[in-house]
Amino acid sequence: MVFQDRFTGKVMVVTGAAQGIGAGVAIRAAAEGARVVLVDRADFVNEVAQTIVSEGGQAVSVCCDLETHNGAMQAMAAAVEAFGRIDILVNNVGGAIRMRPFAEFEPAQIDQEIRRSLMPTLYCCHAVLPKMLAQRSGTIVNVSSNATRGIRRVPYxxxxxxxxxxxxxxAMEYAEAGIRVVATAPGGTEAPPRRVPRNAEGDNAQEQAWMAEAVAQVTSSAFMKRYGTLEEQIGPILFLASEEASYITGSILPVAGGDLG
Structure with missing residues (x-):
């Protein structure tokens, strides 16, 4: 469902926008009037931006590595250069790289998981704050996960x-500055095959078995006993980003079929 003009006049930065939830958020936000800045380290993020523009929306794309603070600064600077301000930041970068018992993780692999799924959000929040503080307004929507309770992915x-x-x-620190900070906590979500695999090294037979155990746990923990759809994740993110959620801050909204994580 598209809400006509819900984001008209707003500039929205969406990270991890080359595919999946991030691409869906950017496309729908643009259809609802937002000027969108799509950020990803995969260059095919440009294709998503081109799709938005071809359909009459306003969008630019930025290729950078948000696992570095410099990358986050580059993304926010590009947004301000393109559209003059940042009203909404959707931090969507993240995702488990490997599924295995915690005792089987190597130290470097633990570091990779934290760098992938925490640091881009931390860095982007830090990089966007000066812009939002100068405006005395802004909304940050972080995409967390209900996997704060789950098996085979402890570092994630x-x-x-x-x-x-x-x-x-x-949210507590900056509410009086007119900045809202909220999050969704998605559960398992059906999505098209990734164009960039989560684990570039590939999964061996044992890792595939551990992955199957994690998938079974996610499905069984959900009251609805199924994975969600991309649309079921996109809608709550955009609700929290909108003025309809103007009195909501500091909240993490589970979107996981009843599994609170």
Whole structure:
């Protein structure tokens, strides 16, 4: 469902916008009037921006690595250069790289999980704050996860728990400056095959078995006993980003078929 003109006059930055939830958020926000800045390190984010423009929307794309603070600064600077301000930031970068028992993780792999699923959100929040403080307004929507409770992905769970803490503390710290900070906590979500695999090294037979165990746990923990759809994740993100949620801050909204994480 598209809400006509809900984001007219707003500039929205969406990270991880090359595919999946991020691409869906950007496309629908543009259809609802937003000027959208799509950020990803995959260059095919440009294709998503071109699709939006071809359909009459306003969009630019930025290729950078948000696992670095410089990348986050580059993204926000590009948004301000293109559209003059940033009203909404949707932090969508993240995702478990590997599924395995915690005892089987190597130290470098733990670091990779934290760097992938916590640092882009932390860095982007830090990079966008000067812009929003100067405006005395802004909304940050972080995409967390209900996998703060789950098996075979403890480092990822820790990263998403960090996003929950960041969301609540940042909301408390900057509410009086006119900045709202909220999050969704998606559960398992059906999506088209990734154009860039989550684990570039590929999964061996044992890792595939551990993945199957995690999928079974996610499905069984959900009251609805199924994965969600992309649309079921996009809608709540855009609701929290909109003026309809103007009295909501510091909240993490579970979107996981009843599993609170």
């Amino acid at each position: 769970s820790a990263a998403k728990g960090g996003i929950n803490g960041l969301t609540q503390s940042l």
